[in-house]
Amino acid sequence: MRQNLENSVKLSYLANLTQETQEPSFKRIVEKARLDSIQIGKHNISLSEFEAQSLFQLIKMNYCNQFIELGSLTGYSGIFILSALVEGGTLYCFEKDLKWIPKLEENLKEATQLNENNSKSFEIIAGDALLNLKEILNSGQIVTDKKVLKFPKQFDGFFIDANKSAYLEYLNVAIDLLKPGGVIIADNIFLEGSVWGEETQKFSKKQIEVMRSFNQMICNRELFDSLILDTTDGMVFAKKR
Numbered sequence: 001m002r003q004n005l006e007n008s009v010k011l012s013y014l015a016n017l018t019q020e021t022q023e024p025s026f027k028r029i030v031e032k033a034r035l036d037s038i039q040i041g042k043h044n045i046s047l048s049e050f051e052a053q054s055l056f057q058l059i060k061m062n063y064c065n066q067f068i069e070l071g072s073l074t075g076y077s078g079i080f081i082l083s084a085l086v087e088g089g090t091l092y093c094f095e096k097d098l099k100w101i102p103k104l105e106e107n108l109k110e111a112t113q114l115n116e117n118n119s120k121s122f123e124i125i126a127g128d129a130l131l132n133l134k135e136i137l138n139s140g141q142i143v144t145d146k147k148v149l150k151f152p153k154q155f156d157g158f159f160i161d162a163n164k165s166a167y168l169e170y171l172n173v174a175i176d177l178l179k180p181g182g183v184i185i186a187d188n189i190f191l192e193g194s195v196w197g198e199e200t201q202k203f204s205k206k207q208i209e210v211m212r213s214f215n216q217m218i219c220n221r222e223l224f225d226s227l228i229l230d231t232t233d234g235m236v237f238a239k240k241r
């Protein structure tokens with residue numbers, strides 16, 4: 001309990017350090033995306049503010065242009081990603097649940113308008129992220145009943161925050177779609193401590209095994225230069241070698 005209290009005081013102190021430099025219009029949009037996620041009953045599954053700011057800085061410091069997010073919900077993390085991209089950058093949001101997509105679209109649209117030159121864009125790719133990623137790897141495009149979406153051959157980065165049982169498969173496809181020097185950031189890599197053996201009813205044996213294998217692969221020095229951030233549920237930042 002005390003640990004939780006200390007943790008939340010610490011996190012809000014850290015988040016406030018950078019919050020003061022945020023534009024009021026940016027703050028308003030991220031607060032709306034957070035509120036939307038609470039209203040649809042998905043309280044607390046978006047990133048914390050400190051995690052979102054860390055994500056923003058990591059992407060900005062790596063000058064990312066073409067970026068993929070796996071698991072977008074109502075766009076809270078997506079807004080931080082979009083604003084961290086270089087001018088002309090595009091964010092591709094992969095989201096399975098059609099119910100969140102109108103809010104996601106609304107929030108990201110507002111975020112693109114924050115950019116003075118209006119030069120950044122986004123695409124929402126509805127459906128299972130892994131199937132869609134494999135399709136892009138195989139054919140460079142996704143065909144829906146409404147349009148044919150063409151994708152770049154390589155991307156500057158990925159943020160992985162979708163199905164926890166598929167993290168290893170996401171990584172195996174992402175590595176082929178990533179430029180050398182491209183970045184991967186993933187959330188929830190501790191699975192609430194279950195990866196080092198803490199008992200929780202929340203995750204299956206398979207999920208724990210997958211996350212352990214994911215962590216091993218992303219920390220493999222032959223494939224990536226990587227850094228684990230000891231956030232509430234663990235994030236990893238890795239650069240493809």
Ligand SMILES: C[S@@+](CC[C@H](N)C(=O)[O-])C[C@H]1O[C@@H](n2cnc3c(N)ncnc32)[C@H](O)[C@@H]1O
Nearest residue numbers: 046047071073076077095096097128129162163
């Ligand atoms: C933790 S939430 C994402 C939160 C978001 N990144 C943020 O910080 O605001 C996980 C999201 O992944 C989506 N998701 C789960 N399984 C998926 C799959 N197989 N393919 C695509 N999206 C999936 C869920 O619908 C949910 O919106």
